[in-house]
Amino acid sequence: MMRSQQWFVRDDLAGFLHRSSLAATGLSRHVLDGRPVIGICNSWSDLVSCNFHLRGVTDAVRRGVARAGGIAVELSTMSLGEALMKPTTMLYRNLVAMEVEESIRAYPIDAVVLLGGCDKTMPAQLMGAAGADVPAIALPSGPADPAVFRGRELGVGTDLWSYVDELRAGRMSRSDFDELEAASVPSAGHCPELGTASTMAALTEALGMALPGSATVPATHARRHAFGEATGERAVALARNGPRPSQILTPAAFDNAITTLMAIGGSTNAVVHLLAIARRAGVELSLDRFDEIAARTPLITNLRPSGEELFVRLNAVGGIPAVLDRLSPLLDTSALTVTSASLAAGTRPAPVEDAVLSTLDEPFAPSGGIAVLRGNLAPDGALIKTSAATPELLRHRGPALVFDDHHELSHRIDDPDLDVTPDTVLVLRNAGPIGGPGMPEWGALPLPEKLLRQGVTDMVRVSDARMSGTAFGTVAVHVAPEAAAGGPLSKLRTGDPVVLDVEHRRLAVDIPDEEFLRRAPSTRQSPRPRGYLRLVNEHITQADRGCDFDFMTDGGPAPDLAPRSIPAGWHGGW
Ligand code: FES
Numbered sequence: 001m002m003r004s005q006q007w008f009v010r011d012d013l014a015g016f017l018h019r020s021s022l023a024a025t026g027l028s029r030h031v032l033d034g035r036p037v038i039g040i041c042n043s044w045s046d047l048v049s050c051n052f053h054l055r056g057v058t059d060a061v062r063r064g065v066a067r068a069g070g071i072a073v074e075l076s077t078m079s080l081g082e083a084l085m086k087p088t089t090m091l092y093r094n095l096v097a098m099e100v101e102e103s104i105r106a107y108p109i110d111a112v113v114l115l116g117g118c119d120k121t122m123p124a125q126l127m128g129a130a131g132a133d134v135p136a137i138a139l140p141s142g143p144a145d146p147a148v149f150r151g152r153e154l155g156v157g158t159d160l161w162s163y164v165d166e167l168r169a170g171r172m173s174r175s176d177f178d179e180l181e182a183a184s185v186p187s188a189g190h191c192p193e194l195g196t197a198s199t200m201a202a203l204t205e206a207l208g209m210a211l212p213g214s215a216t217v218p219a220t221h222a223r224r225h226a227f228g229e230a231t232g233e234r235a236v237a238l239a240r241n242g243p244r245p246s247q248i249l250t251p252a253a254f255d256n257a258i259t260t261l262m263a264i265g266g267s268t269n270a271v272v273h274l275l276a277i278a279r280r281a282g283v284e285l286s287l288d289r290f291d292e293i294a295a296r297t298p299l300i301t302n303l304r305p306s307g308e309e310l311f312v313r314l315n316a317v318g319g320i321p322a323v324l325d326r327l328s329p330l331l332d333t334s335a336l337t338v339t340s341a342s343l344a345a346g347t348r349p350a351p352v353e354d355a356v357l358s359t360l361d362e363p364f365a366p367s368g369g370i371a372v373l374r375g376n377l378a379p380d381g382a383l384i385k386t387s388a389a390t391p392e393l394l395r396h397r398g399p400a401l402v403f404d405d406h407h408e409l410s411h412r413i414d415d416p417d418l419d420v421t422p423d424t425v426l427v428l429r430n431a432g433p434i435g436g437p438g439m440p441e442w443g444a445l446p447l448p449e450k451l452l453r454q455g456v457t458d459m460v461r462v463s464d465a466r467m468s469g470t471a472f473g474t475v476a477v478h479v480a481p482e483a484a485a486g487g488p489l490s491k492l493r494t495g496d497p498v499v500l501d502v503e504h505r506r507l508a509v510d511i512p513d514e515e516f517l518r519r520a521p522s523t524r525q526s527p528r529p530r531g532y533l534r535l536v537n538e539h540i541t542q543a544d545r546g547c548d549f550d551f552m553t554d555g556g557p558a559p560d561l562a563p564r565s566i567p568a569g570w571h572g573g574w
Contacts, residue, residue, distance in 0.1 A: 007108035038070045039109040040062070040073070041075050042054055044115070048117075048121075061139070061229070068233040078095065080093065080119070082119050094276075101128035111137070111239035112135070126138065132245075134244065134245075136338075137234055137235050138209045140190075141197075142217050142221070144187045157195055157470025165457075191469075197469070198215075198311035202320050203266070206256050207277075212339070213227075213318075213320065252335045255331075257274055262294045263298065265307065266370075268383045271287070271478070290370065296367075298365060299366075300358045301323065306385070307364065317352055331343065373500075379480075381480050381543070382480065384500075396423075398425045400425050401419070427462045432482025432485070433541070439465055443463045460476070462479065464543075476507055478544075
């Protein structure tokens, strides 16, 4: 029996109340006859341009659901928009994941379509769906149309960061920068380079949770609506026969997603999201697995910020099915997907050769785009996106310049008297899951203006923050445990020699351990917050565990919330 039948197909008072409630929306009793009810989990919002068009996509999903004999109901969820939400959308990812999980579980939903796009929306929805374990299928929002500035197609973030440095270095005028602003976001859809949103869209396909080919189609393209219809149709089939997320989100699926992440040079943020989704799905996944897979996976795409092209360019060469086809020898292609068939069934050879997609034999780099670092500065790990770093800086030793928090950094970084050279290692602490709070994307610290004016384009930077998937540079992020949790960054002092050695996966301060560990941490006392921030402070896990709430992955399964029978005289007990 499908879940919704427990609400609607019954002769008691509860059945009366449930059916009459939906009658107010125009759904008559005769359609609530046991056919599948499909929830459309929609993160549409006026405040999130990346998801702004999802209302229209919802109509397409509804058509697909109706065509396959189901009933579509829309569940609007909190929407997480990178540009406007402060201090960071990451602070609210877990809140949305809880909202999605509980909404699915508490309502008469037989399968759910997840409509997300901007960085945290898709991970949050996948986490929620994994926890609810009701059949689910995702449809990413699709990349926005690229901005065109002075004849060049731009990514929203990657190119903006370059132009910001140009402005600060005095090589770009204010009026040119205003012209850039006017051109920078020409349509709805997520950032068109390989930032976190594009990365998560690609990995959702690789996990088997979205229809093959759906990640790369532009947000404004008619085919996105065609994918909406197909996704709605497929959701009805999933409601009837499964599989459920727990049958798709297996260790093999996560290995496939990590392999794809490394092969495309995707965002470091995907690491925390995959860790969190895996733990919600009951899969043990550790940072070490990312490093193992990175070592055996060549970089085969040429996408910004690691390369030159925009994510949407992949669409012309067959999208993620073509990437997975090239990666097949490294994948478990027998993994089950939302199509009820294997991953292999959804792969397709690239229809044309294009410089954006290479092969395992002739890759752009011999190993994956992200390395896991450890050492006395990061005993529980840190990440560096090697594909977006300066090769000469991947082995570096320099004196630390420590900023206690984001405010201190903002006030001091452009001070002409700042004691800094290109060899200095810029360190930001108290920017992690607790310290941020929410682990904002502050990890790609701005370079000091006086060095920019000298032509310096990159420096080694270290922090317990994250960095935007659109950012680039030699940046070690996700240092765990974070300073606010008493991690080693809290003991680092300006002038300490810091060693980055990516080949040996090392991030360390080069002073004897006994001396370093004996130091008192630099701690900050802040009052115990109220509300949601208290939940974050007391239950958020560190980056190596996905920054989820500890109580969302501990303990046994959640109880079945399907309705019980209600005696006729029990008023109000719906
Ligand atoms: Fe939403 Fe980049 S700002 S995806």
